[in-house]
Amino acid sequence: MIAGVIAVVLLLAIAAYACGGGTDYGAGFWDLVAGGAERGDRPRRLIDHAMEPVWEVNNVWLIFVLVIMWTGFPVFFQQVFTTMWLPLALAAVGIVLRGAGFALRKPLRRPAGRRLYGAVFAVSSLLTPFFLGAAAGGVASGRVTATTTASTDVWANPTSLLFGLLAIAATAALGAVFLAADARRFAAPDLDRYFRRRALGALAAVAVLAVVTLFVTHGDAPHVWHGLTHGVGLFFVIVAVLATLATAWLLNRPSGAWSRVTAVGVVASAVIAWGMAQRPYLVPTSLTVAEGAGAHTTLRWLAFVTLVALVLVIPAVALLYWLDTHGELEGLTDADLRRGGAGDEG
Amino acid sequence: MHTVLLLADAPAQTLPARSMMAFTLASHIILVPLGVALPLITLVMHGYGLRRADADALLLARRWSAVMAVQFAIGVVTGTVLSFEFGLLWPGMMGRWGDVFGIGFGVEAWAFFLEAVLIAIYLYGWRRLPSRIHFLLGLPLPFVALLGAFGILAANSWMNTPRGFTLDPAGNPVDVKIWKAVFTPMFGPEYWHFVFAMFVTAGYVVAGVYAVGRLRGRRDRYHRLGFTIPFTFAAVCTPVQFVLGDSIARQVFHKQPVKFGAMEIVWKTDTHVPEYLFGRLHPDGTVSGGIRIPQLDSILAGFRPDTQVTGLTSVPASDRPTATQATVAHWAFDTMVGIGSVLLLLALWYGVLWLRRRRLPESPWFFRAAACAGVASVLAVECGWITTEVGRQPWIVYQNMRVAEAVTATRSTSLWIMFALVVVVYVFVFGSFLAVLLRMRSRWRLADEQGGPRPAEGAPGPDTPETDTPYGPRSAGSRL
Numbered sequence: 138m139i140a141g142v143i144a145v146v147l148l149l150a151i152a153a154y155a156c157g158g159g160t161d162y163g164a165g166f167w168d169l170v171a172g173g174a175e176r177g178d179r180p181r182r183l184i185d186h187a188m189e190p191v192w193e194v195n196n197v198w199l200i201f202v203l204v205i206m207w208t209g210f211p212v213f214f215q216q217v218f219t220t221m222w223l224p225l226a227l228a229a230v231g232i233v234l235r236g237a238g239f240a241l242r243k244p245l246r247r248p249a250g251r252r253l254y255g256a257v258f259a260v261s262s263l264l265t266p267f268f269l270g271a272a273a274g275g276v277a278s279g280r281v282t283a284t285t286t287a288s289t290d291v292w293a294n295p296t297s298l299l300f301g302l303l304a305i306a307a308t309a310a311l312g313a314v315f316l317a318a319d320a321r322r323f324a325a326p327d328l329d330r331y332f333r334r335r336a337l338g339a340l341a342a343v344a345v346l347a348v349v350t351l352f353v354t355h356g357d358a359p360h361v362w363h364g365l366t367h368g369v370g371l372f373f374v375i376v377a378v379l380a381t382l383a384t385a386w387l388l389n390r391p392s393g394a395w396s397r398v399t400a401v402g403v404v405a406s407a408v409i410a411w412g413m414a415q416r417p418y419l420v421p422t423s424l425t426v427a428e429g430a431g432a433h434t435t436l437r438w439l440a441f442v443t444l445v446a447l448v449l450v451i452p453a454v455a456l457l458y459w460l461d462t463h464g465e466l467e468g469l470t471d472a473d474l475r476r477g478g479a480g481d482e483g
Numbered sequence: 484m485h486t487v488l489l490l491a492d493a494p495a496q497t498l499p500a501r502s503m504m505a506f507t508l509a510s511h512i513i514l515v516p517l518g519v520a521l522p523l524i525t526l527v528m529h530g531y532g533l534r535r536a537d538a539d540a541l542l543l544a545r546r547w548s549a550v551m552a553v554q555f556a557i558g559v560v561t562g563t564v565l566s567f568e569f570g571l572l573w574p575g576m577m578g579r580w581g582d583v584f585g586i587g588f589g590v591e592a593w594a595f596f597l598e599a600v601l602i603a604i605y606l607y608g609w610r611r612l613p614s615r616i617h618f619l620l621g622l623p624l625p626f627v628a629l630l631g632a633f634g635i636l637a638a639n640s641w642m643n644t645p646r647g648f649t650l651d652p653a654g655n656p657v658d659v660k661i662w663k664a665v666f667t668p669m670f671g672p673e674y675w676h677f678v679f680a681m682f683v684t685a686g687y688v689v690a691g692v693y694a695v696g697r698l699r700g701r702r703d704r705y706h707r708l709g710f711t712i713p714f715t716f717a718a719v720c721t722p723v724q725f726v727l728g729d730s731i732a733r734q735v736f737h738k739q740p741v742k743f744g745a746m747e748i749v750w751k752t753d754t755h756v757p758e759y760l761f762g763r764l765h766p767d768g769t770v771s772g773g774i775r776i777p778q779l780d781s782i783l784a785g786f787r788p789d790t791q792v793t794g795l796t797s798v799p800a801s802d803r804p805t806a807t808q809a810t811v812a813h814w815a816f817d818t819m820v821g822i823g824s825v826l827l828l829l830a831l832w833y834g835v836l837w838l839r840r841r842r843l844p845e846s847p848w849f850f851r852a853a854a855c856a857g858v859a860s861v862l863a864v865e866c867g868w869i870t871t872e873v874g875r876q877p878w879i880v881y882q883n884m885r886v887a888e889a890v891t892a893t894r895s896t897s898l899w900i901m902f903a904l905v906v907v908v909y910v911f912v913f914g915s916f917l918a919v920l921l922r923m924r925s926r927w928r929l930a931d932e933q934g935g936p937r938p939a940e941g942a943p944g945p946d947t948p949e950t951d952t953p954y955g956p957r958s959a960g961s962r963l
Contacts, residue, residue, distance in 0.1 A: 193603060476931050
């Protein structure tokens with residue numbers, strides 16, 4: 138019972154990371170394809186400016202996911218990290234390069250330096266979600282087992298590849314939807330159009346990949362396929378489809394309001410649908426939630442810690458997003474860091 | 484204690500896995516003092532600036548925020564790598580013990596979450612938030628940072644003195660008692676020793692920057708303030724840290740006697756044990772080099788020369804650090820204590836002069852020493868960490884699991900390749916971090932020498948400073 142609750146918490150944390158971190162990776166994706174220094178200058182400035190205050194918070198969800206995994210389901214954690222060694226190791230390297238590239242690009246002035254760190258940031262924004270998605274695909278297709286050791290097949294298989302591509306497409310869609318909203322907030326209508334077009338393109342890619350994934354899982358991950366086409370899993374698949382249509386419709390309306398909510402709905406319900414389809418397994422047909430669960434006392438405490446976290450973290454995150462979307466948060470500029478500078482009033 | 488696997492040879496993966504963990508942790512730990520204590524020091528400066536309406540203090544606080552923004556980002560990513568490494572390198576430990584000691588990380592995860600939120604608000608709130616609200620929103624930061632440290636130290640002290648579980652016949656932990664697993668015997672000493680190490684280090688590192696400025700002839704109020712506040716903070720914490728360090732050593736003597744034997748290279752259990760300053764332990768138990776002080780080790784451990792100190796040979800060779808590991812732990816320990824003692828003298832110099840004459844020391848030697856104190860205290864932090872980790876060998880969970888049992892089954896070649904990749908990436912990241920800090924410093928110095936804000940220029944080229952951010956409601960259209 139308590140194991141089930143913690144499993145739901147884990148799934149929700151993964152969904153939150155997919156949405157929060159995903160938006161962030163998506164911004165990196167559009168940074169990568171924004172074109173040359175001249176042409177891509179304005180989109181990149183918007184990306185920098187929009188990501189800046191919130192990217193660390195978006196990525197802390199991942200730490201949550203890992204901690205819940207090893208405290209709540211130690212055996213599962215052990216199996217995933219043993220079998221998915223290479224993609225997860227590469228994802229970790231990607232995370233370092235990405236964060237460092239982004240943080241170090243900002244204080245630089247010279248275009249050559251900015252381009253180098255920007256490229257590091259953008260390329261790793263593409264690779265990290267791919268490898269994380271591939272690892273998830275390995276879990277979904279039941280390739281993670283107690284006896285498997287790390288090999289190429291466990292993550293370079295149809296399900297893993299598609300999960301990886303789907304992760305990239307979904308992050309790109311989320312990123313574009315959020316960046317379009319930021320462009321509206323900063324009164325840059327041309328960038329709004331620019332990112333709306335890209336958001337629609339990415340959504341189309343998500344839809345195509347999702348359909349292909351459904352066909353591939355039929356043979357490659359039958360348990361998950363069955364779950365996605367029946368019961369609760371099917372319900373969330375339908376929600377995801379409706380949210381996709383709603384997002385596309387909203388992106389074509391002049392105001393574009395609420396498109397962020399529906400875009401988050403697409404990704405969150407897709408992740409939840411996958412989790413529900415796996416029931417009652419952590420790894421389909423080899424490790425159930427009950428078998429993989431840690432000690433009962435620990436799970437109860439983990440639930441308690443999570444509850445406290447929700448009480449404290451939710452208002453804090455809400456405050457951050459509120460301040461951010463109301464234009465209250467802005468990086469210090471050189472003028473503020475000079476003597477007698479603009480910020481001396483406090 | 485469950486059946487001890489007699490592993491004649493550690494698997495080939497152990498060395499690369501250990502090297503990679505050591506390398507990434509040693510790199511991450513450099514950023515930790517700044518992550519834990521820089522917000523506190525900055526808030527002190529910020530509060531001082533607000534209270535006295537002091538432009539210099541506010542400028543310092545703003546500039547430290549700009550440094551914090553970069554440093555925190557790099558700390559986030561190098562910290563994430565460590566959580567990946569638990570699974571990538573030590574899946575055996577997490578698989579068996581994850582549910583026993585993981586809850587500390589649970590606390591750490593949400594403390595860290597709050598910290599990320601608050602630091603974002605603090606760093607990006609300078610321009611638009613009302614000054615008082617901005618300051619108040621920053622105030623919880625130091626507490627949240629201490630809470631995060633609580634989680635990490637709970638996990639590490641559990642590895643040193645594990646408890647809160649019983650083993651079933653198969654050697655798996657059952658009947659977990661969370662409260663006992665979090666508050667283990669080594670937790671208190673480790674936690675406070677760590678927290679004060681972070682305070683001392685951050686204080687000396689920040690003050691060191693301005694000590695260098697002073698040595699180069701910058702004696703204005705800005706530099707004096709930038710030196711005095713962090714240095715005073717560190718100097719006050721130094722004696723406390725000295726007492727805490729002494730007490731944790733005695734706790735190790737009681738709770739992990741074999742580790743203490745390694746730290747002090749004690750071979751045979753005995754009374755009237757001499758203290759060696761440095762020196763090298765050989766596999767046959769002899770010690771070469773170093774300075775031998777008769778009786779002192781026994782006196783330090785139990786205040787009496789006839790205190791019995793447990794030697795390394797009290798346990799089988801497979802259950803204790805090798806002679807080389809003991810020597811490493813011993814050198815790290817002695818270096819840390821040595822640096823601590825010198826820093827204590829420096830703090831006393833400062834304190835005595837301040838109490839008697841109410842002024843900063845004039846001697847350039849004081850500022851030379853203060854400039855080195857930052858680097859020295861980072862070195863001391865590294866040494867302290869080496870002492871606790873190497874001194875625990877061959878155990879990853881003291882007396883319950885060996886490092887060799889926890890290591891991943893991934894081929895050692897893959898681990899070596901990954902290690903090489905990680906080294907390249909880290910050298911790039913930390914090198915760039917340093918370069919960016921130096922760049923920021925020279926830009927600010929240039930701005931200070933020109934004095935006053937320059938009028939906004941027409942078309943800012945790539946090298947001219949930005950006077951405004953390109954987007955934002957109040958500046959909409961300014962550069963679109």
